Amino acid sequence: MGIDIDKLINEYESGLSTFELGLKYGVEAGAIRYRLKKAGIKLRPLAHKRDDKVELPMEQILKEYLDEGISAMKLGIKYKVSYETLRYRLKKEGVQLRKKGYVLDLPIVEIVAEYNAGISAYELCKKYKVTNTTILKRLREAGVQIRPKELGGIKNRANLPMEEVKAEYLAGMSSVALGKKYGVSSITILKRLRGAGVQIRLRGGK
Structure with a gap:
């Protein structure tokens, strides 16, 4: 990370947060905190107690994190909160956080074959313990034409008890x-x- 440490210290001590500095230099806030700690700078505490006061569209964030695989870092940038805040709020929602670099590993060849054999996306999502959205997204990425009856919305696909x-x-x-x-x-x-x-x-x- 080619950042002038003296400049970084000045910016931090002038009031910029590690999240804001991370956005500025294109790195995670954790990397900024590490450089500051290494330079002997006493860091301000993370304000998790204040995180509950930040209004966030959690239903949309859950969809993007769980179904679309968007990282907590990217979601933090999108919704203008820190990476730590986003992870904290996801944990509060009961979400098991992914490890960095995580990509959902699904046997897509087998899924395509089962779908083409007539198994519904809903049955596949139950089998592989993912959502309908994930199954349909992976099928589309594999070039599979989705059956019309499965394009009418979740309500029509998911027969929930x-x-x-x-x-x-x-x-x-x-x-x-x-x-x-x-x-x-x-x-x-x-x-x-x-x-x-x-x-x-x-x-x-x-």
Whole structure:
């Protein structure tokens, strides 16, 4: 990282955060913190206690992180919060964070063969423990033509046992955990719960 350390120190001590400096120099905030620590600079504490006050569209972020595979670093940049804040908020939602460099490993040749043999995307997502969105995305990337009946939206594809879903949610299961169990996104779970008249818990409690 070819950064002038004296300039970095001056900018940090003038009030810029490690996140802002990371954006400026195109590196993660952690790399900035490491360089500052190495230079003997006493770092300001990370403000996780204040993170709850930041308004974030968590349902959209969950979709992008879980279904689309966008990294916490890129999501932090997109929503103008630090990498640490984004990870903290994902953990509060019950998300198991991916390791850096993670790419979802799916047997795409086998999935394509099963889909072409007539198995639905919904059945495949349950088998491989991913969401419908992930299966359909991988099939498209493999050049597979998606069957028309599976393009009408999640509601038409996912035949969820809503009485069971409601009971589990009311018993304390999170929308993320339920989504993983039934092979759909947490957003789908929340939409279906709302449609069933269930009051959704506040962020961090769902």
